[in-house]
Amino acid sequence: MKFSNGFSIGQFIPGESFVHSLDPRCRITGMFILLVLPFSAEKPLDFVPAVFCLYVISAASRIPFAKLLRSGRPVLFLIAFTAILNLFWTPGHEVARLGPLRITSEGINLAFCMSLRIYCLVMTAAVLMMTTSPMDFASGAERLMSPLALVKFPVSEIAMMMTIALRFIPTLFDESERIMKAQISRGADFESGGLIKRARAYIPILAPLFIQVFTRADSLATAMESRCYVPGAPRTRLNPLVWSARDTAAMACAVAFVVFSAVWNRYI
């Protein structure tokens, strides 16, 4: 049994692709622009440009599309839950009846669109995190949020927190697996029984995991302090952010594609 099976959000994959070479500010802003596609879609066919766009980005970042598709696995439960809610509780023209529950054509459309929307959102976030190292992501986010510093928002501290949170995702999964295996070796059972029994079985994992997280946070804070980190103090960068012509071109392409798709969906 593997705790992190298929979980790939937040796992940066180093590479030398075109997408990897873009400025992180371009990648973050581009992600928000491209999210307009799934969020403006009103019928299943409207998602074609969004999926096509994700396919092109995965090719340009040399990340297999199948890997990108797998990144949505952790939210399948949420998607199923949302789909069921929309399917049975959307008013409209009834097409079928399951006891007291009515299924409407509008409900089918909404359930389908909502599921695809969430899946596209997760895939878009995943491709960003797979192509952007936590340090790059943090410094990109820090620069984009820099106007907030004028109102005393702790921008650099938030950026450092993001870096550390993303850096520790794989470490925490490793730790969870280690604890889980230790509990299994002592007779713990995580795979049988109902939902409540299974949820209860995870308590012996969460307690030591929380303790480890706090101990690790304390050690990391000491190590960072010993390496001259001072919260809020100005820092320089090994790779300073440089906005180049290719970033402008990539951004223009993203905007043009979103506008084109919006027009296409509306009139075609």
Next chain:
Amino acid sequence: MEQGPIFSIQGAEFSYKGASSPAVKNVDLSVASGEWVALLGINGSGKSTLAKMMNALLIPTRGACFVMGMDTSDPELAAAIRQNVALVFQNPDDQIVASIVEEDVAFGPENLGLPSETIRARVDRALRLTGLSEMRRRGSYSLSGGQKQRLALAGALAMEPEALILDESTSMLDPEGRASFLNCLRELNARGITIVQITHRMEEVAHASRIVVARSGEVAWDGSPDFFWEEKCAGFGFDIPQELELLRSLRDGGFVPAGTKPAVHDLLEALCL
């Protein structure tokens, strides 16, 4: 001009909040530039507290600690002290901040506000010294335990310190990783970097120029390794390393000259001569 000691601890005492007795007490210790000091002691003997005092992470509650003449109790001097004294901890996973090898090495110099070119030069040098140049773009999570520890060392070296404090930094390494890490330390010490190595392993202190034993928060013994091996090792409850047993037999048989260090490398060298 005579150079002052790198570390000068004078009558230092430190108590953690809520503790019934001090973790460190009545410590007087002076470490000269270029020395390799092995700090030995059982768990709870105050070794790690002493290491943190030497990096201005803990301030003595009584007495004083000076690093290159700078008083660690002066908060204004903390950054200058930490630039000159780098600390490497036991678990590399607790000190690696970034996901990419070179980005983690650059973390310290970035905090110093150095220009990018200077940071790049320091990162290149630290990676070369620790043999990680080929892995600079790799994810830090994908490294082996030994490589992670070398990464932690590279992060410390990028600060271009005068002294390195290693707090049981080899305890999580396999024999091969430990040998490679110790070779790296030998090279650094040969370049003039002062090393204070906290360890439990007797076989690791063979290269030290001086041994300090901590017991119940105090310095129980401070002297030369030769005397320690001959007279004190067993007296403090430490196991005599196999290398030392072998050295004694070889020396008694006249196979190696007196003064050969009880390390495999030195034994082989002496036998081959």
